[in-house]
Amino acid sequence: MTYSIQIKVMPLKELLDPQGKAVLGGLANLGLASIKDVRIGKHITLEVEAGSAEEARAKAEEASKKLLANPVMEFYEIELVN
Amino acid sequence: MTYSIQIKVMPLKELLDPQGKAVLGGLANLGLASIKDVRIGKHITLEVEAGSAEEARAKAEEASKKLLANPVMEFYEIELVN
Numbered sequence: 001m002t003y004s005i006q007i008k009v010m011p012l013k014e015l016l017d018p019q020g021k022a023v024l025g026g027l028a029n030l031g032l033a034s035i036k037d038v039r040i041g042k043h044i045t046l047e048v049e050a051g052s053a054e055e056a057r058a059k060a061e062e063a064s065k066k067l068l069a070n071p072v073m074e075f076y077e078i079e080l081v082n
Numbered sequence: 083m084t085y086s087i088q089i090k091v092m093p094l095k096e097l098l099d100p101q102g103k104a105v106l107g108g109l110a111n112l113g114l115a116s117i118k119d120v121r122i123g124k125h126i127t128l129e130v131e132a133g134s135a136e137e138a139r140a141k142a143e144e145a146s147k148k149l150l151a152n153p154v155m156e157f158y159e160i161e162l163v164n
Contacts, residue, residue, distance in 0.1 A: 020126075
């Protein structure tokens, strides 16, 4: 069966996010000064062929650890959609 | 009150996603051939100062339309966290 998995990869809360800061400045220039903080990360959707939901989630964990997220700078959250 | 908003910005389903294709190849090389498709977009979190949840969501809509997403290539989904 094919499972849809969503992975959110965000910069660690302790770290500055220069891309987010740049967007925050852009929003203020557009008159959206009520937006007080912006953080930007990656949103990844995977289609995983697996025998069970647990197996699909394990594959997504492995992919996140090995390739998708850099644990020095980022954390990730995995969510199974179906 | 401050509202936390999450915005997912993904490449339109009709379009190729070269970054996703590159990651898919990388995963296959790492032995994760059971992952059949990868699409990569942006995940944005906003902290919005607003009088109501509706107002916060409207600000996020405006930010998405004006700056965060390019409607020619991307779609977005807004989710209010609190």
